[in-house]
Amino acid sequence: MRRGGSALVAAAWLGLTACAVGPDYRRPELPTGESFRERPEETRSIADVPWWEVFRDATLVALIRESLESNRDLALATANVETARYLAAVQRGELFPQVGYEADAARGDQTFLGAVSPGLETDDTFLTALNLAWEIDVWGRIRRASEAARAEMLASEAFRRGVVLSLVSAVAQAYFELRELDLELEIALESVASFQETRDLFERQYQGGVVSKLDALRAEAALAQAAATVPDLERRIVAKENEISVLVGRPAGSIPRGEPLEVQTGPPEVPAGVPSLLLERRPDLVEAEQALVASNARVGAAFAEYFPRIGLTAVAGSVSDELSDLLGAGNGLWSVGGSALGPIFTAGRTTYAWRAAQSASDSTQAAYEGAVLNALREVSDALTAREKLAIVRSEQQRAVAALRESVHISRTRYLGGLATYIEVLDAQQQLYPAEFALAQTERDQLLAVVEIYRTLGGGWQLYGALPEVPLPIAP
Secondary structure, eight states, rough: OOHHHHHHHHHHHHHHHHHOOOOOOOOOOOOOOOOTTTTTOSSOOOSSSOHHHOOHHHHHHHHHHHHHHHOOOHHHHHHHHHHHHHHHHHHHHGOOOOEEEEEEEEEEOOOTTTOOOTTTTOEEEEEEEEEEEEEEEESSSSHHHHHHHHHHHHHHHHHHHHHHHHHHHHHHHHHHHHHHHHHHHHHHHHHHHHHHHHHHHHHHHTTTSSHHHHHHHHHHHHHHHHHHHHHHHHHHHHHHHHHHHHHHHHHOOOOOOSSSSSGGGOOSSSOOOGGGHHHHHOHHHHHHHHHHHHHHHHHHHHGGGOEEEEEEEEEEEEESSSSSTTTTTOOOEEEEEEEEOOOOOOHHHHEEEHHHHHHHHHHHHHHHHHHHHHHHHHHHHHHHHHHHHHHHHHHHHHHHHHHHHHHHHHHHHHHEEEEEEEHHHHHHHHHHHHHHHHHHHHHHHHHHHHHHHHHHTTTTTGSSSOOOOOOOOOO
């Protein structure tokens, strides 16, 4: 028995120290480059700046804080992280011996075809015991499964961090879109007032026989078209307020306003930093990589199924015919044993499961590499958008200034009898769409900063420590 016990101890020690079969994870070679497209290499990054320093409107900052406290999607993601933590602990628990207890009480006799065997009376049996079962992880099947479970936990945490970043970005985007709609409504109301003034003027002139009814009708049509935009903008404003309300975790309702859109400013500089740092900062890339780590570990766990499962069992307790003597001397029992259970013929299930795990790992790696390329594209698009929109805004400001002057001149000429109404109407109908376009460009400039911050994984330093798999505890 001593020799068998020594063999079991040796097997257990081998299981604790042996290397796990299957491939160890190595990050794939990724074409991140030294800098983003057509930009100099930068060490600083706007992603290192906390969001309350990027977005400078106090009202917006308050809305973002409220969303981080009350948003339901974030609460769901946080709960999913806790679920993943406990599931990882369940998986890791297989590494440790499982200890349980057993208590039995039985009463019976031995019969054959209903007849009691001679000399055998009805008797009682009582048993109490502790039992131990331990699969010794010689080949690393459990360790690989635990590695996969931990990676899934970290992926869920990365997803939660992605929800935080998406939430910050979504609230900022919706808020800037709301302020742009407010500005469009102001422009629309100004255009209605202007067309109203022109219509009233033409109506008086028509009544006085100065102009034809055609001018009055065209002025009326222009007024109606301008007025029709007002309720549509009011509808869109309500919808945008309701969207923000959901993001911040409150019932649909009005949203407070801060600075007007035209005076909103982004940070003066938006350094992008080093592309390779996206792999550590962008939550979606971290999530994709942890999914790859998990799938890689499952390849090892599947390969370990080719090898026997080596286990250790032990029982210690007491058995007696009398309950009062159950714990008495001489009634004890114990046993220690080992087992090895392995496959011989499984109709290919072991091989197919291993090959499926390999294919899943290849698929996950392709998804990860694609996510990295897409992230690089998104950053480049956002950086380019910010640079080009600044030029667009400058040109649109020139156009709006010129069109405002043209409206003033055309009305002066019309009142002096030097121009027709068509000239006035044409000038007005060019001015207000140009003002709408300028407002939308001002909004898009701010949204470009939001997009740069999101695509770079902004605020990554604010997330805190990674979650840990809980320690083994009693049930």
